[in-house]
Amino acid sequence: MFGLSALFLARFQFAFTVGFHIVFPAFSIGLAAYLAVLEGLWLKTGRGAYLDLFKYWLKIFAIVFAMGVVSGLVMSYEFGTNWSQFSQKAGPVLGPMLAYEVMTAFFLEAGFLGVMMFGLNRVGKGLHFGSTCMVSIGTLISMSWILSSNSWMQTPQGYIIDEATGRFLPKDWLQIIFNPSFPYRLVHMGLAAFLCVAFIVAGVGGWHLLKARREGREPSEQVRLMFSMAMWLAAIVSPIQVLAGDTQGLNTLEYQPAKIAAMEGDWESEGRAPEILFGIPDMETETTKYRVELPLVGSLILTHSLDGKVPGLKDYPKEMRPYSPLLFFSFRIMVALGMLMALVGVWSLLLRWKGRLYDSKLLHRVALLMSPAGFIALLCGWITTEVGRQPFTVYGLLRTDESASPVALGSIETSMVAFVIVYFIVFVGGMGILLNAFRHEPHNNEEGPDEHQPHMSAGTTQVSHHPRSHSLAE
Amino acid sequence: MIESAYWLPVVWAVLAATAIFQYVVLDGFDLGIGVLFLKERNHDHRNVMVNTVAPVWDGNETWMIFGGATLYGVFPVAYGTILPALYLPILFMLLALILRGVGFEFRFKMKSSASQFLWDSAFCGGSIVASFMQGIILGTLVQGIPTKNHVFVGTPFDWFTPFALFCGLAVTIGYTLLGSTWLIWRCEGELQKTMRRASYGLGVLMLLCIVIVSVWTLNLHTTYMDRWLVWPQIALIAPVPVATVVVAAGLFLGLRHAPSQLLPFVATLLLFFLCFTGLGINIWPNIVPPSITIWEASSPPQSQAFLLVGAMFLLPIILAYTVYSYYVFRGKVTADHHYH
Numbered sequence: 001m002f003g004l005s006a007l008f009l010a011r012f013q014f015a016f017t018v019g020f021h022i023v024f025p026a027f028s029i030g031l032a033a034y035l036a037v038l039e040g041l042w043l044k045t046g047r048g049a050y051l052d053l054f055k056y057w058l059k060i061f062a063i064v065f066a067m068g069v070v071s072g073l074v075m076s077y078e079f080g081t082n083w084s085q086f087s088q089k090a091g092p093v094l095g096p097m098l099a100y101e102v103m104t105a106f107f108l109e110a111g112f113l114g115v116m117m118f119g120l121n122r123v124g125k126g127l128h129f130g131s132t133c134m135v136s137i138g139t140l141i142s143m144s145w146i147l148s149s150n151s152w153m154q155t156p157q158g159y160i161i162d163e164a165t166g167r168f169l170p171k172d173w174l175q176i177i178f179n180p181s182f183p184y185r186l187v188h189m190g191l192a193a194f195l196c197v198a199f200i201v202a203g204v205g206g207w208h209l210l211k212a213r214r215e216g217r218e219p220s221e222q223v224r225l226m227f228s229m230a231m232w233l234a235a236i237v238s239p240i241q242v243l244a245g246d247t248q249g250l251n252t253l254e255y256q257p258a259k260i261a262a263m264e265g266d267w268e269s270e271g272r273a274p275e276i277l278f279g280i281p282d283m284e285t286e287t288t289k290y291r292v293e294l295p296l297v298g299s300l301i302l303t304h305s306l307d308g309k310v311p312g313l314k315d316y317p318k319e320m321r322p323y324s325p326l327l328f329f330s331f332r333i334m335v336a337l338g339m340l341m342a343l344v345g346v347w348s349l350l351l352r353w354k355g356r357l358y359d360s361k362l363l364h365r366v367a368l369l370m371s372p373a374g375f376i377a378l379l380c381g382w383i384t385t386e387v388g389r390q391p392f393t394v395y396g397l398l399r400t401d402e403s404a405s406p407v408a409l410g411s412i413e414t415s416m417v418a419f420v421i422v423y424f425i426v427f428v429g430g431m432g433i434l435l436n437a438f439r440h441e442p443h444n445n446e447e448g449p450d451e452h453q454p455h456m457s458a459g460t461t462q463v464s465h466h467p468r469s470h471s472l473a474e
Numbered sequence: 475m476i477e478s479a480y481w482l483p484v485v486w487a488v489l490a491a492t493a494i495f496q497y498v499v500l501d502g503f504d505l506g507i508g509v510l511f512l513k514e515r516n517h518d519h520r521n522v523m524v525n526t527v528a529p530v531w532d533g534n535e536t537w538m539i540f541g542g543a544t545l546y547g548v549f550p551v552a553y554g555t556i557l558p559a560l561y562l563p564i565l566f567m568l569l570a571l572i573l574r575g576v577g578f579e580f581r582f583k584m585k586s587s588a589s590q591f592l593w594d595s596a597f598c599g600g601s602i603v604a605s606f607m608q609g610i611i612l613g614t615l616v617q618g619i620p621t622k623n624h625v626f627v628g629t630p631f632d633w634f635t636p637f638a639l640f641c642g643l644a645v646t647i648g649y650t651l652l653g654s655t656w657l658i659w660r661c662e663g664e665l666q667k668t669m670r671r672a673s674y675g676l677g678v679l680m681l682l683c684i685v686i687v688s689v690w691t692l693n694l695h696t697t698y699m700d701r702w703l704v705w706p707q708i709a710l711i712a713p714v715p716v717a718t719v720v721v722a723a724g725l726f727l728g729l730r731h732a733p734s735q736l737l738p739f740v741a742t743l744l745l746f747f748l749c750f751t752g753l754g755i756n757i758w759p760n761i762v763p764p765s766i767t768i769w770e771a772s773s774p775p776q777s778q779a780f781l782l783v784g785a786m787f788l789l790p791i792i793l794a795y796t797v798y799s800y801y802v803f804r805g806k807v808t809a810d811h812h813y814h
Binding site for chain 1: 564
């Protein structure tokens, strides 16, 4: 296809599927925690608005979770189809971790999802809240395993390499799981997931606040409550995220300096390095063109001292360098969005303090505009960390071109086309449903998934009473 | 160490087989429900059919992810040879499962009957393709995957054989029977009657498929033939075909007698179990026939032991809350009233 190699297509396919997939688990992680908080607050205070919001976002959760499950199903098999050499070599280390993820997290989520979705009237309140918590805990455990195994690929330790087969053999599981970059990535990703949801909820809240104002009515209690909660989350989490990102940068400098050099667009290793705000790294001429830079700031950010030494790409042979232009921009987009989110958070605090949180049209518009910001930043962050690991699948040890499967180019081409078509259908369908759901305002006595019809609802639909229900049959 | 290197793969082979069987059983009936959509045009009935599995299908699907992850973690060589060999069938199966899964969730959110028809078709078509591909995968594995030094050396279309395609058909029929007998158990009234009628035909077809696939398999490789027709093994495994006959009789008895609503489903499950056992007898101790044994395909003992410790504690817990979830949503599902 367009003269592209099987290796390139396999990489592109993985990037495409994982990029599509990652959005939904991030959404589920944040949303499940939000749901648990909402239900908990409802049980504690008895305030109906919490339950209304719970039911409103529960319906969103069902769609998001299903899209996560089906797109994730692909991921667990793609290692074998396109990356069989990687699977055989790294399988003894990574396979058990993935299997643990399934056993400790996926089953937990899927097992309690039914009760969470449809069980409010079938089991007691306490049991139902327990199920919601189980689903939320499941998403967090799942994230931990994935981040641990991904981090191991970035900063491997606790293994020995088998001479005969070239396989990684586990030596110390604690070292493998708690590898050097794991804690930083876990915190960074967890906060990112919360921010994604904070800004989606804020965006939906902002939209309904604007709409209420346009229609000249007071916004409902539910809308105000969800906007307020989302802004609290943004105000608290985004500054912490800036700090978490900074510490992860330090960790990356220690273990993956080439990645840092590529992110920064630095070619020469130097102390008192500037921070390049803008530029276009050129891998051929080994320069960064059109530089706009702040003197000394590069060293300051990366080493927390003015004359700290910052690595340059020329320290590494050409075939060992990650592709800088992509990293340079994805990293900057992530940072810029992160700063913007923190700014919105602080701004909301100011307005709240002045008692104008629900009156500022500008804030509501910005919130609406920024609703996908968390997801874009998240994707850019993953591009930075994954492209930065190149040209290795296991950093410094197993090259990407030694990881691919012996499959025919035609097979990968076919699958690429098929994936794009199917994911497109799923994405368009899912987005349509989500946007349609967001258009409705959460209101008093919000319906849950199991109360009215026709709705996917555990056998409790009263479809026969519904005028639409016979349209297909007759 | 030598001892654990011997028995760990055996334990894991049994566990992996159990997980795959668990998947076949659980997702089998909801795939079958999708296939039955093809014939069932009544909108209320369709909703009831889907509602019998709505609270549990995510959990069912998880067994498949578990199967993949276990293979990857415990038998990486099998994972790395089977998946490239079955690249296209696995691809089409996954895509079909995606369409089916979202069709499942999306169809109820649709306002117009046209868009609902679209997702109904995705659910139905996805279920048919996924079932058919799973049969092809099974058939290709049984007919053997050519490898050299643990790397797949065949062509992208090795799976395109009459035997594998027939297995695709057989598995689709089997899943549909699982679906129809499940619905006999979980539904009542008109829908139950329809499913009872459908189950007769499907039952006959399934038995026919079992006979054809069995005979065909024996003729694929001399090793398969030897395994079944040589004394004293024959005495040990003869109960499998005998039991099949008995269970088949049970199935039709259950279909004939209206009060027995659970028996047809249980009988179908047993049929699947017996077929699965027969398959295991055929390929043991290979995991990738004809040449890679479970020991050759294994990850090192330290990987297998690490995972086994967790599995021993976690799998019983998983089974417990899976049963609980089924228990919460027990009882007949109907179109016109809530569960209780």
